[in-house]
Amino acid sequence: MGSSKEYIEKLRKSGLRPTKQRINICEALFDAEKTFHFTITDLVKIIETKANQKISLATVYNTIHAFQKKGYLKEIAINSSQAYFDTNTTDHHHFFDEKSKELIDLKDEDVHPIKIKKNIPGKKIKSVEVLVRLDSEN
Ligand SMILES: [Zn+2]
DSSP states (O other), X not given: OXXXXXXXXXXXXXXXXXXXXXXXXXXXXXXXXXXXXXXXXXXXXXXXXXXXXOOOHHHHHHHHHHHXXXXXXXXXXXXXSSOEEESOOSOOEEEEETTTTEEEEEOGGGSOOOOOOOOOTTOOOOOOOXXXXXXXXX
């Protein structure tokens, strides 16, 4: 859980003016104690419900992209029409529920270490992140 002082600092470091709307965005993103996965559409809905007022989509976009650039958020690559973001910026794996469009973290203990047998000359592996797609059983 953060304070608005922390959020103002985060916004300034990301090159953004700390407006009330942007602080509302920070609260939606960083107040939750656990990892938060979201699309821009999800986030707009959450903020508008919480603050009971409309927020400009452009403000949400530029804040999220500035935070991503600064490393406060990361984008999770999913072959989807919408970009997914994560407040957990460490390397980790995910389930993606194709029905609910929800991302669920997979912890290290949920996965055996992944061994990559192929080498690319002159290159080293930076990270391995797996996306496991889920479908309903019936
Ligand atoms: Zn995650």
